[in-house]
Amino acid sequence: MLLGIVVTLISLWYGQNHGLLPVAASAEAILVDGLFNVMMTISCGLFLLVEGALIFSIIRFRRREGDDEDGVHLEGNIPLEIVWTAIPAVIVFGISIYSFDIYSEMGGLDLMNHNSTPTEAVKIAYAPDLENGDMPLLSDVGLGEPPSSAGQPALEVNVSGLQYAFIFTYPDSGIVDGELHIPSGQLVRLNLQAQDVLHAFWLPEFRVKQDMIPGQETRLVLEATREGTYPVVCAELCGPYHGGMRTQLIVHSPEEYDDWVQSKVAQGNTAETLANLPGSDRTDAQYLANFVEPLDLDIDADALAQLQAMPHAHMASHS
Amino acid sequence: MTTSEVKPAAAPASEAILGNERKWTDYFTFSTDHKVIGIQYLVTAFVFYMIGGALATAMRTELATPAPDFVTPDVYNGLLTLHGTVMLFLWIVPAGAGLANYLIPLMIGARDMAFPRLNAIAFWLIPPSGILLISSFFFEPPTAGWTSYPPLSLNTGMLGEGIWILSILIGGTASILGGLNFLVTILKMRVPSMPLTKMPLFCWAMIATSLLILISTPVLAGALILLAFDLIAGTAFFNPTGGGNPVVYQHMFWFYSHPAVYIFVLPLFGAISEVIPVHARKPIFGYRAIAYSSLVISFLGLIVWAHHMFTSGTPPWLRMFFMITTMVIAVPTGIKVFGWLATLWGGKIAFTSAMLFALGFIATFLIGGISGVMLAAVPFDIHVHDTYFVVAHFHYVLFGGSVFGVYMAVYHWFPKMTGRMMNETWGRIHFALTFIGMNLTFMPMHELGLMGMNRRIALYDPQFTDLNVVATIGSYIMAVSTIPFIINAIWSWRYGQKAPANPWRALTLEWQTLSPPIIENFEELPVLQTGPYDYGLGYIPEKDPAELYSHAGEPAAAT
Ligand code: HEM
Ligand SMILES: [Cu+2]
Ligand SMILES: [Cu+2]
Numbered sequence: 001m002l003l004g005i006v007v008t009l010i011s012l013w014y015g016q017n018h019g020l021l022p023v024a025a026s027a028e029a030i031l032v033d034g035l036f037n038v039m040m041t042i043s044c045g046l047f048l049l050v051e052g053a054l055i056f057s058i059i060r061f062r063r064r065e066g067d068d069e070d071g072v073h074l075e076g077n078i079p080l081e082i083v084w085t086a087i088p089a090v091i092v093f094g095i096s097i098y099s100f101d102i103y104s105e106m107g108g109l110d111l112m113n114h115n116s117t118p119t120e121a122v123k124i125a126y127a128p129d130l131e132n133g134d135m136p137l138l139s140d141v142g143l144g145e146p147p148s149s150a151g152q153p154a155l156e157v158n159v160s161g162l163q164y165a166f167i168f169t170y171p172d173s174g175i176v177d178g179e180l181h182i183p184s185g186q187l188v189r190l191n192l193q194a195q196d197v198l199h200a201f202w203l204p205e206f207r208v209k210q211d212m213i214p215g216q217e218t219r220l221v222l223e224a225t226r227e228g229t230y231p232v233v234c235a236e237l238c239g240p241y242h243g244g245m246r247t248q249l250i251v252h253s254p255e256e257y258d259d260w261v262q263s264k265v266a267q268g269n270t271a272e273t274l275a276n277l278p279g280s281d282r283t284d285a286q287y288l289a290n291f292v293e294p295l296d297l298d299i300d301a302d303a304l305a306q307l308q309a310m311p312h313a314h315m316a317s318h319s
Numbered sequence: 320m321t322t323s324e325v326k327p328a329a330a331p332a333s334e335a336i337l338g339n340e341r342k343w344t345d346y347f348t349f350s351t352d353h354k355v356i357g358i359q360y361l362v363t364a365f366v367f368y369m370i371g372g373a374l375a376t377a378m379r380t381e382l383a384t385p386a387p388d389f390v391t392p393d394v395y396n397g398l399l400t401l402h403g404t405v406m407l408f409l410w411i412v413p414a415g416a417g418l419a420n421y422l423i424p425l426m427i428g429a430r431d432m433a434f435p436r437l438n439a440i441a442f443w444l445i446p447p448s449g450i451l452l453i454s455s456f457f458f459e460p461p462t463a464g465w466t467s468y469p470p471l472s473l474n475t476g477m478l479g480e481g482i483w484i485l486s487i488l489i490g491g492t493a494s495i496l497g498g499l500n501f502l503v504t505i506l507k508m509r510v511p512s513m514p515l516t517k518m519p520l521f522c523w524a525m526i527a528t529s530l531l532i533l534i535s536t537p538v539l540a541g542a543l544i545l546l547a548f549d550l551i552a553g554t555a556f557f558n559p560t561g562g563g564n565p566v567v568y569q570h571m572f573w574f575y576s577h578p579a580v581y582i583f584v585l586p587l588f589g590a591i592s593e594v595i596p597v598h599a600r601k602p603i604f605g606y607r608a609i610a611y612s613s614l615v616i617s618f619l620g621l622i623v624w625a626h627h628m629f630t631s632g633t634p635p636w637l638r639m640f641f642m643i644t645t646m647v648i649a650v651p652t653g654i655k656v657f658g659w660l661a662t663l664w665g666g667k668i669a670f671t672s673a674m675l676f677a678l679g680f681i682a683t684f685l686i687g688g689i690s691g692v693m694l695a696a697v698p699f700d701i702h703v704h705d706t707y708f709v710v711a712h713f714h715y716v717l718f719g720g721s722v723f724g725v726y727m728a729v730y731h732w733f734p735k736m737t738g739r740m741m742n743e744t745w746g747r748i749h750f751a752l753t754f755i756g757m758n759l760t761f762m763p764m765h766e767l768g769l770m771g772m773n774r775r776i777a778l779y780d781p782q783f784t785d786l787n788v789v790a791t792i793g794s795y796i797m798a799v800s801t802i803p804f805i806i807n808a809i810w811s812w813r814y815g816q817k818a819p820a821n822p823w824r825a826l827t828l829e830w831q832t833l834s835p836p837i838i839e840n841f842e843e844l845p846v847l848q849t850g851p852y853d854y855g856l857g858y859i860p861e862k863d864p865a866e867l868y869s870h871a872g873e874p875a876a877a878t
Contacts, residue, residue: 063667071601071666073855092646099696204771207702215559240392243776
């Protein structure tokens with residue numbers, strides 16, 4: 001009894017104070033962290049209970065010197081077995097429901113309402129009436145607008161992944177950049193696509209991730225809640241320099257964000273930006289350096305030289 | 320006692336031969352004796368484990384610092400791909416098959432497997448498959464990870480990728496042949512007095528494993544053949560440039576590879592269900608629950624694959640469906656873990672090396688199981704997918720479960736296989752080093768992943784250096800930990816103390832014949848007198864121990 005209380009208290013405390021996650025900088029992150037903390041509480045309790053029972057048995061039920069007898073003949077205990085089938089079942093059921101709830105709050109289910117829209121719906125000869133609209137199970141992939149939000153995201157950014165960089169295009173203002181700038185407190189929609197191989201767009205501080213798939217656009221809708229600079233990380237093996245495929249996300253206050261847009265537009269010509277972006281006519285090594293310098297890594301010169309010698313295997317940056 | 324000049328030819332002599340007339344050269348031939356094949360499998364697998372471990376040590380050395388300075392990122396990806404592939408397809412699968420081969424006929428009172436020749440063929444496919452794969456390292460290693468997702472796998476080098484595909488197709492064929500053989504043997508060749516419900520739990524686990532192998536491996540073969548067409552013939556099944564869909568490959572791949580994780584671990588679930596009752600002197604708790612939960616796991620294991628694709632091109636309803644099936648699989652797994660714990664509870668636990676590894680198995684597998692349930696929760700998995708959290712999770716399952724399980728099994732059945740006891744002190748040292756090293760290596764990876772370190776990278780953000788150094792130190796401890804094991808195994812095999820027929824006083828049938836067993840296993844087919852775990856009822860393990868023991872000594876002296 002006392003033990004139960006202690007285990008519960010420790011678990012509750014640890015569930016809140018594990019310190020295992022980076023700062024939460026988005027609305028989604030706060031939801032996910034809530035889920036993680038609950039799971040961590042339950043896990044901690046379970047861990048202490050089971051490992052405790054194990055250690056207790058090891059000490060209490062060890063074989064004494066010279067004791068060659070068998071233990072008690074006990075083949076099972078149906079009620080007990082039902083209990084330890086039922087308890088995990090209830091726990092995972094609870095976690096499932098909670099996860100489902102969080103998932104829909106994050107806008108995961110929103111996509112069910114928009115059907116996936118490939119360029120043109122294929123007409124099937126023997127079922128000419130069948131359109132995509134009739135196939136409710138086909139939908140976009142990623143995260144959509146959270147149900148709590150009114151209206152559409154104010155800002156839309158097209159994100160393109162290529163070995164080994166991200167390119168951000170702002171259709172409204174024509175800005176093209178290698179870093180992602182967004183305003184806080186607003187819904188932002190990211191349309192993700194990949195130009196060569198699979199990549200994944202991950203924002204650890206936002207707790208969101210979505211693969212970028214060549215030939216299929218995916219999507220993330222998120223809302224930053226905390227200003228600052230955060231890493232953008234590729235989380236799908238995309239080649240040797242996968243580890244170097246990173247950039248930055250800068251969350252501005254709405255005013256600062258407007259200033260940034262102004263200054264970018266004033267600079268005008270995106271051609272220059274484009275030229276500085278990976279993928280146009282650079283070698284792997286050059287843009288690798290872009291991502292390595294902020295990381296403070298020193299890649300040895302040989303490796304770079306070796307890379308430079310390699311043929312350039314990329315498609316041109318998208319326009 | 321019959322003295323016999325019969326040479327142990329490939330086809331065993333029809334009359335029962337006492338003693339062990341095996342020559343060491345048999346182990347290098349196309350022998351059809353399941354015991355020879357079992358040991359061939361185990362030794363071969365262990366050699367590949369050493370290679371896979373060396374690759375892992377090289378990777379950890381690279382990861383001791385953030386910059387790619389020890390090897391180039393290209394080479395790192397080669398190490399990564401070969402490490403994953405070798406560990407899974409050349410170590411865990413063959414090790415499980417080796418145990419199954421050695422144990423199943425002995426446990427059910429059969430003289431051999433149902434299809435001895437097929438069995439030998441299955442084994443002899445493994446070395447070419449492995450040598451092929453390893454050799455690729457010296458000209459062009461595959462670098463797309465053990466999952467080999469297109470389009471990356473289609474443009475990282477045709478030779479390496481082609482070798483990888485061929486090697487796995489060969490290994491997969493071996494696995495299918497083995498699975499078929501295990502299934503038929505267990506269902507058809509039991510001694511008449513053994514109903515399914517009196518069968519050792521290892522055999523139940525192998526039924527579940529074999530079903531999974533037979534259902535899912537062909538799908539992997541299909542996926543790899545299509546991938547090979549894309550790679551070599553320029554088709555576009557998965558290549559988006561030609562209108563293919565790379566996500567379809569992922570579905571096919573994981574349709575095999577999720578069940579595969581149960582193929583990796585179920586045989587060891589079976590083995591631990593044998594070891595714990597013997598060394599705790601208590602019947603297994605909830606025989607039926609443990610037996611049937613294997614089958615439930617293997618069924619559920621077939622419908623959870625897309626949990627590896629939560630952040631891929633997976634629509635919302637699929638994400639929710641696979642979340643729930645994955646969560647449910649925790650229930651039968653929990654039944655097993657609780658069953659083992661309850662078996663220990665009230666027993667008389669002897670801290671043999673086998674038991675220590677069994678305890679380590681439960682302790683670490685539990686952690687992998689808990690993090691597994693967390694990963695099933697879609698919103699959380701979206702954060703940690705493809706990070707070091709996942710790396711920590713699957714190593715707790717694969718290392719804590721499968722590798723501890725194999726070591727446990729070796730310490731437990733070594734006397735049966737070789738007729739010699741292993742040194743227990745060195746066994747304990749081996750356990751302590753492995754357990755410490757394993758936790759030191761993989762525990763910090765949970766935090767790394769949560770904090771933002773993605774996996775499969777040769778260079779990483781310097782903020783993660785400290786924990787990576789800890790992990791690297793842990794991996795060196797693990798590397799060192801195998802040394803006492805290897806020395807112990809080789810030394811004991813040659814000079815260890817002679818093992819009686821039944822050193823652990825166990826009740827299952829494999830202990831009721833000599834150590835090592837005669838060529839056709841049993842002088843006379845045994846008749847079941849007790850259930851496999853009827854400890855505490857005053858049964859004496861064998862009819863006349865003295866007779867068995869005396870047989871054991873003689874032929875060995877003759878060689
Ligand atoms: C000997 C100790 C071991 C160490 C130090 C070790 C270390 C590692 C490391 C550092 C990675 C790279 C993780 C990543 O970036 O994704 C890795 C991947 C992996 N390991 Fe191990 N590992 C060990 C044993 C094992 C065992 C016993 C197994 C299986 C039975 C295994 C299976 C795998 C697999 C499947 C991968 C994924 C490869 C891939 O991403 O393609 N490892 N291991
Ligand atoms: Cu990448
Ligand atoms: Cu899985």
